Amino acid sequence: MYKFGIVVFPGSNCDHDCYHAIKHVLAQDCEFLWHHETDLERFDCIVLPGGFSYGDYLRTGSIASLSPIMKSVEKFAQAGNPVIGICNGFQVLVESGLLPGALIKNSSLKFVCKWVHVRVENNKNLFTANMKVGDVLEIPVAHGEGNYFCNPQELKGLGENSQIVFRYCDDKGGITPESNPNGSIENIAGITNKAGNVLGMMPHPERCAEEMLNGTQGKLIFESIISWLNLNKKVAGRA
Amino acid sequence: MREFKVKVEVKLKPVVLDPQGKTVLTALHNLGYDKVEDARVGKLIELKITDSDASNVKERVDDMCKKLLSNPVIEDFVVKIEE
Numbered sequence: 001m002y003k004f005g006i007v008v009f010p011g012s013n014c015d016h017d018c019y020h021a022i023k024h025v026l027a028q029d030c031e032f033l034w035h036h037e038t039d040l041e042r043f044d045c046i047v048l049p050g051g052f053s054y055g056d057y058l059r060t061g062s063i064a065s066l067s068p069i070m071k072s073v074e075k076f077a078q079a080g081n082p083v084i085g086i087c088n089g090f091q092v093l094v095e096s097g098l099l100p101g102a103l104i105k106n107s108s109l110k111f112v113c114k115w116v117h118v119r120v121e122n123n124k125n126l127f128t129a130n131m132k133v134g135d136v137l138e139i140p141v142a143h144g145e146g147n148y149f150c151n152p153q154e155l156k157g158l159g160e161n162s163q164i165v166f167r168y169c170d171d172k173g174g175i176t177p178e179s180n181p182n183g184s185i186e187n188i189a190g191i192t193n194k195a196g197n198v199l200g201m202m203p204h205p206e207r208c209a210e211e212m213l214n215g216t217q218g219k220l221i222f223e224s225i226i227s228w229l230n231l232n233k234k235v236a237g238r239a
Numbered sequence: 240m241r242e243f244k245v246k247v248e249v250k251l252k253p254v255v256l257d258p259q260g261k262t263v264l265t266a267l268h269n270l271g272y273d274k275v276e277d278a279r280v281g282k283l284i285e286l287k288i289t290d291s292d293a294s295n296v297k298e299r300v301d302d303m304c305k306k307l308l309s310n311p312v313i314e315d316f317v318v319k320i321e322e
Contacts, residue, residue: 102312107258
């Protein structure tokens, strides 16, 4: 059993969904972490959940990225540990500089809340290691500012370093403009850092991790993390 | 010590699409203002700062813009200082 820490900012609202998925569906140890905490020693994975931290004031994720806990999350990530940011968590990761690019207003200017398909673009990271390239997952999105933007050099770098993990697609895996819910550059739905241990994604895997919620494919992402921990974290007294 | 009034204009970089600006442009055209060619929506942040001299203020505010007030990936900023 591994210990997941779920960071709670003022305005986070998917923290309990993540807790439920990790604790009750995946049967892992899980703890909420108020954003003032700085000691992450005891954790194996940190989750930045969705929501509207600080009311999305100034820019989404911008104020949360300066919370005391984020310095520790940065160190935790630099040590090679898994960090996953979902929706607002992704916005916090780009604002903190742990991931490149930015998330701007949806091109439709509307809040988009629906099921989408994403295609697995690479499995050379710990979050999709259990999947095959080309696999199509159905996962819900719910955001107003999920339009991924980066400059052409950064985009090139993302491709060359296999940092693009998910792209929005149709149900057969076709990358089409119609399947892009927010205007993201090249249909990007999720990216990792260069090392592949920090993932940011707009869709919500915690909302589709059990049959009761009409979808279980989100569970695959958490299971990939656990598989990686099994291989890399055989710490005495744990696992 | 002097009191400075600082205005920080934050705008999206020209290469970043501004759907809000596009919508404002369409609305202006609908009102009959058909000579308007483009509209971009930005932010204005006003600060009140007490400091000994203006060059300090400029340096500090530039720093604030880089760290928090703007996101250098998508935005440019302009700082105007009044006493």
